[in-house]
Amino acid sequence: MIQNSLCSLLQLQYPIIQGGMVYASGYKLASACSKAGILGVLGAGSMSLDILEQQLIKLKKKVQDRPVAVNIPLLYSKVNEQVDLCLKHGIKIFITSAGSPKIFTKKLKEAGCTVLHVVSNDDLAAKCEDAGVDAVIAEGFEAGGHNGRDELTTLTLIPLVKKRVSIPVIAAGGIASGEAIAAMMVLGADGVQMGTRFLMTQESSVHENYKNLLRESTSHSTELVMKKVVPVRLWKNEFYQKIKKKEESDATKEELVNLLGKGRARKGMLEGDMVEGELEIGQVCGLIKDLPKVDDLVKDLVSQYNLALSRISKF
Numbered sequence: 339m340i341q342n343s344l345c346s347l348l349q350l351q352y353p354i355i356q357g358g359m360v361y362a363s364g365y366k367l368a369s370a371c372s373k374a375g376i377l378g379v380l381g382a383g384s385m386s387l388d389i390l391e392q393q394l395i396k397l398k399k400k401v402q403d404r405p406v407a408v409n410i411p412l413l414y415s416k417v418n419e420q421v422d423l424c425l426k427h428g429i430k431i432f433i434t435s436a437g438s439p440k441i442f443t444k445k446l447k448e449a450g451c452t453v454l455h456v457v458s459n460d461d462l463a464a465k466c467e468d469a470g471v472d473a474v475i476a477e478g479f480e481a482g483g484h485n486g487r488d489e490l491t492t493l494t495l496i497p498l499v500k501k502r503v504s505i506p507v508i509a510a511g512g513i514a515s516g517e518a519i520a521a522m523m524v525l526g527a528d529g530v531q532m533g534t535r536f537l538m539t540q541e542s543s544v545h546e547n548y549k550n551l552l553r554e555s556t557s558h559s560t561e562l563v564m565k566k567v568v569p570v571r572l573w574k575n576e577f578y579q580k581i582k583k584k585e586e587s588d589a590t591k592e593e594l595v596n597l598l599g600k601g602r603a604r605k606g607m608l609e610g611d612m613v614e615g616e617l618e619i620g621q622v623c624g625l626i627k628d629l630p631k632v633d634d635l636v637k638d639l640v641s642q643y644n645l646a647l648s649r650i651s652k653f
């Protein structure tokens with residue numbers, strides 16, 4: 339697989355990022371990814387400050403000098419404290435999401451860090467470049483977790499973003515194989531970020547019930563809901579059906595927030611309640627039936643990628 343500008347920027351063997359994921363990407367997943375030559379990312383979104391500090395200590399011990407990042411979704415209340423804690427523990431790569439790139443980029447760059455920001459359209463990508471962000475992660479509508487309102491597919495989004503910025507562009511949303519990585523590179527991406535594929539590994543921290551349920555996924559298993567609140571792609575369990583019914587009855591934003599309540603994602607993804615929990619996942623779950631170790635998965639992705647390129651070269 340290629341060594342390119344993104345590999346140089348992040349000191350990686352392969353231009354692949356494991357996406358930060360609430361309840362899924364703790365220190366075990368992030369360190370396994372960093373050891374496999376890609377960028378491991380601790381998902382700080384769901385963590386209290388105490389838990390984040392414990393995770394940072396374990397993470398730094400496991401990865402030693404290898405590159406590793408923390409994802410800070412900007413929609414939570416303790417983001418300032420989370421950023422300061424990460425800086426205190428020597429984190430050098432930050433992936434910010436779900437908010438303005440202006441909030442932390444200047445501070446993080448002054449502290450000598452590399453900053454990546456997640457975008458769902460090309461206007462936001464241009465704002466990232468103006469704010470001094472080092473690379474953008476352009477995440478399409480297929481993706482798991484919270485999503486933009488634009489409903490742009492990854493195939494459309496990457497060329498749009500490439501036209502607007504000169505910093506590296508990382509493609510995310512719907513990528514789970516070496517063939518898909520090759521397709522994104524052909525489209526002009528400098529690398530990829532994958533979430534759903536890494537959630538379905540032995541090292542991810544979601545509950546076994548969730549991993550087992552996901553093996554039954556088909557092309558009909560997910561939908562983007564809660565557009566009145568924060569759009570999120572969910573697995574269609576009973577809790578999803580309740581949201582859907584409320585949305586069809588034209589429920590207000592407040593009614594939807596009340597139905598969501600507190601701790602739904604934790605209940606589903608971490609505690610294993612497959613009925614009443616909120617289950618975030620990407621469309622590509624329908625393609626994934628195995629639960630590999632990260633190291634084997636990365637090796638497979640690289641050989642699939644190389645095979646795809648040699649097939650294309652014969653056309």
Ligand SMILES: Cc1cc2nc3c(=O)[nH]c(=O)nc-3n(C[C@H](O)[C@H](O)[C@H](O)COP(=O)(O)O)c2cc1C
Pocket residue numbers: 356357358359360362381383384409411434435436456477480481482483484510511512513531532533534535537618619620621622
């Ligand atoms: C369960 C789950 C939780 C996620 N949580 C976050 C998060 O906390 N912050 C974030 O920036 N992105 C989050 N994402 C998005 C991923 O980082 C990644 O960009 C996305 O999964 C890529 O699309 P894919 O699922 O099709 O690979 C989450 C995705 C999933 C599946």
